[in-house]
Amino acid sequence: MDFCPKCEGLLKPVRKDGKVYLVCKRCGYTKPLSSSSSGYSATRVIEESKHRTIGVVEEKEELKEKVREEVKEVSQERVRDLMDLLNREQDQMEAEE
Numbered sequence: 001m002d003f004c005p006k007c008e009g010l011l012k013p014v015r016k017d018g019k020v021y022l023v024c025k026r027c028g029y030t031k032p033l034s035s036s037s038s039g040y041s042a043t044r045v046i047e048e049s050k051h052r053t054i055g056v057v058e059e060k061e062e063l064k065e066k067v068r069e070e071v072k073e074v075s076q077e078r079v080r081d082l083m084d085l086l087n088r089e090q091d092q093m094e095a096e097e
């Protein structure tokens with residue numbers, strides 16, 4: 001429960017424009033509800049989702065690294081194949097001359 005800082009009257013939650021405000025029925029003091037305890041949990045959710053995002057990013061980086069390694073291996077094989085092909089063609093050309 002929140003109390004009015006001005007007159008210490010009880011603050012009642014009032015919904016207005018889709019937001020919830022705490023309104024003092026005695027003096028009319030109004031404050032948004034989000035600045036109270038509910039703000040903490042919202043921050044925590046953001047923190048947790050941030051951690052989750054970082055985890056996913058790290059996984060992605062690992063995957064990228066793996067893919068990069070595989071690509072390197074594959075491309076090395078490809079290069080070797082191409083070199084073989086080139087050498088063979090060159091041999092043939094030399095043989096023909």
Ligand SMILES: [Zn+2]
Nearest residue numbers: 004007024027
């Ligand atoms: Zn008040």
